[in-house]
Amino acid sequence: MLDYPALSAMAAVIREGGFERAAERLRITPSAVSQRVRSLEEKLGAVTIVRGKPCAPTELGALLCAHLDKVRLMENDLAAQLPLGAVALSESAVTLGIAVNADSLATWFPDALARFTASTSVLVDLKLDDEAHTAQRLRSGEVLAAVTADPDPVQGCQITQLGALRYVACASPAFAARYFPNGVTPTALAEAPVLRFDRRDALLTRWMRAACGGEPSAPTHWAPSTAAFVDLAMIGVAWSLNPLPLVRPHLADGRLIDLAPGQEIDVPLYWQAARLEASALRRLTDAVRTAAALSLEPPASSRP
Numbered sequence: 001m002l003d004y005p006a007l008s009a010m011a012a013v014i015r016e017g018g019f020e021r022a023a024e025r026l027r028i029t030p031s032a033v034s035q036r037v038r039s040l041e042e043k044l045g046a047v048t049i050v051r052g053k054p055c056a057p058t059e060l061g062a063l064l065c066a067h068l069d070k071v072r073l074m075e076n077d078l079a080a081q082l083p084l085g086a087v088a089l090s091e092s093a094v095t096l097g098i099a100v101n102a103d104s105l106a107t108w109f110p111d112a113l114a115r116f117t118a119s120t121s122v123l124v125d126l127k128l129d130d131e132a133h134t135a136q137r138l139r140s141g142e143v144l145a146a147v148t149a150d151p152d153p154v155q156g157c158q159i160t161q162l163g164a165l166r167y168v169a170c171a172s173p174a175f176a177a178r179y180f181p182n183g184v185t186p187t188a189l190a191e192a193p194v195l196r197f198d199r200r201d202a203l204l205t206r207w208m209r210a211a212c213g214g215e216p217s218a219p220t221h222w223a224p225s226t227a228a229f230v231d232l233a234m235i236g237v238a239w240s241l242n243p244l245p246l247v248r249p250h251l252a253d254g255r256l257i258d259l260a261p262g263q264e265i266d267v268p269l270y271w272q273a274a275r276l277e278a279s280a281l282r283r284l285t286d287a288v289r290t291a292a293a294l295s296l297e298p299p300a301s302s303r304p
Contacts, residue, residue: 002064002067003036003039003040003043004068004071005036006036006037006039006040007040007064007067007068008026008068009022009026009028009032009033009036009037009040010036010037010040010048010049010061010064010065011064011065011068011069012025012026012033013033013037013049013055014049014055014056014057014061014062014065015065015125017053017054017055018053018054018055019033019034019037019055037049044060046058046060047060047061048060048061048064049061059140062140062141062142063141065141065142066141066142066144066274067141069095069096069097069144070144070274070276070278072094073094073096073122073144073276073278073280073281074276074277074278075094076094076122076278076279076280077278077279077280093121093122093123094121094122094123094280095122095123095124095125096122096123096124096125096144096145096280096281096284097124097125097127097142097143097144097145098124098125098126098127098143098144098145098146098147098284099126099127099128099129099134099135099137099138099142099143099145099146099147099148100126100127100128100129100134100146100147101128101129101130101131101134101147101148101149102128102197102224102225102226103131103165103226103243103246104131104147104165104269105126105128105226106226106227106243106246107165107243107245107246107295108165108245108291108292108294108295108296109147109288109291111291111294111295112284112287112288112290112291112292113287115286115287115290115291116283116284116287116288119283119287120279120280120283122280125143127142127143130197130198130200130201131147131148131149131267131269132148132149132150132200132202133200134146134147134148134149134150135148135150135152135154135272138154138157138272138274139154139155144273144274144276144281145271145272145273145274145281145284145285146271146272146273147162147269147270147271147288148269148270148271148272149267149268149269149270150270150272151268151270153272154272156274156275157272157273157274157275158272158273158274158275158285159270159271159272160270160271160272160285160288160289161268161270161299162269162270162271162288162289162292162296162299163268163269163292163293163296163297163298163299164266164267164268164269164296164297164298164299165243165244165245165266165267165269165296165297166243166244166245166264166265166266166267166297167203167207167241167242167243167244167264167265167266167267168241168242168244168247168251168258168264169184169207169211169239169240169241169258169259169260169263170230170233170239170240170241170242170247170250170251170256170257170258170259171192171233171236171238171239171240171256171257171259172233172234172235172236172255172256172257173254173257174236175192175233175236175238175239176239176257176259179191179192179193179239180192180239180259183259183260184211184212184259184260184263185212186212186213186214186216187216189208189211189212189216189218190216190217190218191218191219192218192219192238192239193218193219193220193221193237193238193239194218194219194220194221194238194239194240195220195221195222195223195228195229195232195233195237195238195239195240196220196221196222196223197222197223197224197229198222198224203241203265203267204241206265207241207263207265210263210265211260211263221237221238226242226243226246229241229242230242230246230247230250230256233256234250234255234256239259241265242256244264245295266297268299269292269296271285271288271289271292273285
């Protein structure tokens with residue numbers, strides 16, 4: 001049988017990044033936190049935390065954190081059925097870890113969170129990552145649900161196809177006149193400064209290959225921010241690929257122009273959540289499906 005107070009201490013150290021902050025969160029002393037973690041590791045015969053700044057979970061530690069999250073979600077459902085005045089089962093508010101890509105968080109996902117939080121007291125802990133990598137956070141046990149571009153179901157999870165987030169190549173009118181007077185050509189793409197999100201960003205490569213059959217080596221600015229992509233494009237720093245829901249108003253009022261009409265690129269998105277009979281996960285999944293249906297392009301399988 002697992003020692004759940006010790007398990008809670010271990011999870012707090014991992015989530016808060018250190019023993020002192022975990023102690024503050026649990027309202028006990030750092031020494032007590034350390035003793036609980038040490039006791040747990042001795043019973044398991046294995047290390048659960050890589051001590052450092054910040055502390056990080058071992059593979060076993062991540063697995064145990066995921067288990068604790070599932071238990072707390074189930075306890076949250078049970079607590080709602082207990083007689084009035086019963087002692088709460090959980091030591092702290094229930095928090096649900098979710099991995100999501102930055103562009104979804106900047107466009108349609110807040111609507112899902114608003115719908116979810118309006119119907120529950122469960123808190124959320126958002127983990128930002130590229131849509132091609134969010135599923136790995138689910139596999140590691142760091143989160144219990146994720147928005148992902150990975151169509152392969154993670155073991156122990158249910159998968160739902162949400163639709164596609166559409167991207168358009170945008171620039172300010174002055175930038176387009178300077179660098180793309182003859183439209184999007186390999187020569188123009190090789191000379192025009194462009195924005196990339198980070199070194200794992202493969203979307204621009206996909207778009208260039210579709211637009212001109214290759215990937216010209218272009219002067220590149222790096223900006224790991226969805227909002228910065230739009231702002232920097234509007235003031236003429238570079239051109240960029242942007243989610244259509246985010247730039248639609250700017251395209252309509254002329255502050256941005258579509259560099260290559262008809263050359264939009266769609267990124268299919270999926271929702272993966274742990275197979276767990278917990279009402280919070282069901283409500284979150286319903287909220288995500290509703291918000292996605294209102295904002296994303298329809299899934300390929302449902303298009304006429």
